[in-house]
Amino acid sequence: MDGILPVYKPSGMTSADVVSKLRYLLQMRRIGHSGTLDPSVDGVLPIALGAATKAVPALMALGKTYTGEVLLGVATETEDLDGAEIARQRLVAPLDVAAIDAAMASLTGDIVQIPPMYSAVKVNGRRLYDYARHGEQVERPRRAAHVYAFTRTAAPVFDEAAGTVSFTFTATVSKGTYIRTLAVDVGQALGLPAVMSQLTRTQSGGFTLAQTLDLRALSRETAPEAAQAHLRPIEYAYPTVPRVSLTAAQWGDVQNGKALLLSQTAPQLALMQGATLKAIYHRVGELYRPDVMFLANVWMNGDTMNESL
Incomplete structure (x- = not known):
């Protein structure tokens, strides 16, 4: 399969x-x-x-799309509700909606994040969460990410009894983006502790x-x-890569990992044997050379074999 x-x-x-x-x-x-x-x-x-x-x-x-909720006024060691509380700032009035939206807008585009201590990022061969569980401090690497969209989806809710403000959001981001950290960064932009209180990945x-x-x-x-x-x-993983049907001779060359001379100009090509993806080739000069090989791939699902992406 x-x-x-x-x-x-x-x-x-x-x-x-x-x-x-x-x-x-x-x-x-x-x-x-x-x-x-x-x-x-x-x-x-x-x-x-x-x-x-x-x-x-x-x-x-x-890329990925999420829906979730940010809670302002509270911070935890894990940046979500699973961790122990490390900061609290009681809010006595609702927050200005324009200020929240401006803070979110400031976190769109190319950004740099510092991964949470409770994450799987490796430093010196160890996961950050391993350092955190042993109470050890380590310098965390800065990581580039891209936030395509980060918008509020409902009016903020002021909980007078708890002294917090929460709001729901949707975010479309590149790989490597930490939504927990995005929630914390919103709080920092507003001068408040913050935590991600709920998250669902709706698209990936x-x-x-x-x-x-x-x-x-x-x-x-x-x-x-x-x-x-x-x-x-x-080939669902390569939605924008043009497909090329291989001739019998070309298929023989692909099986041997040879470069191909093709009348194409795209930087990458998905090479198909019938309805089955066999390789991704990339252009180097006048030739296309192997990038990822799927020679063992046998596509058997006839219901979706020819479905458009």
């Missing part, structure tokens, strides 16, 4: 848990995911099966929530058929 399976990850499960469950349900080992979701976050998690695991970097580059790798497969009700008997019905071909 080679292809991309859009899965719904419920809160309470890790991304690794989803992969482990699929390995059990489908009885296959070669499975990977395209972008970790925190245990408390639910939403779209594209899963690569078989030969599609080589397409994970391309899937991750397609070109897939939406409506396209996902929920694994919770599946068994080893029902999972293969359900997965096959939701499976999409590997």
Whole structure:
């Protein structure tokens, strides 16, 4: 089974848990995911099966969309509600809506983030969360990200009893963007502690929530058929790359990893044998050379074989 399976990850499960469950349900080992979701976050998690695991970097580059909630007036060590509280500033009146919107607008475009201590980023071979759990301090790397859109979706809610203000949002971001940190940065722009109080990933790798497969009700008997019905071909990871059908001679050259002289000008090409993606080639001078090879890919899902991306 080679292809991309859009899965719904419920809160309470890790991304690794989803992969482990699929390995059990489908009885296959070669499975990977395209972008970790925190245990408390639910939403779209594209899963690569078989030969599609080589397409994970391309899937991750397609960007992601989230909906969520920011809570102003409170901060935690993990930047979400799972961690211990480390700061509180009681609010005695609603915040100016224009000020919130301006703070959010200042965080769009190219930005630089410092990953949370409770994250999987590696420093000197160790995960940041490992340092945090042992109470050790370490300099965190600065990481570039791009926020395509970050907007409020409802009027802010002032909780007089709690002394907090919350608002819901939608954000479309590049890979490597920490939404928890985006919430904290909004607070910093407003001079307030802040935390991400809820988050759902509604789109990832070109897939939406409506396209996902929920694994919770599946068994080893029902999972293969359900997965096959939701499976999409590997080329879904390359929606803007032109496709080229290989001749028999060209297919022989591709199998041997040879460069091709093609009458094309695009920087990348998806080389197809019939309806099956076999390789991504990139242009070098006058020739196209191998980039990612999918020689073992066998696309069997006739229902979606010729579906447009």
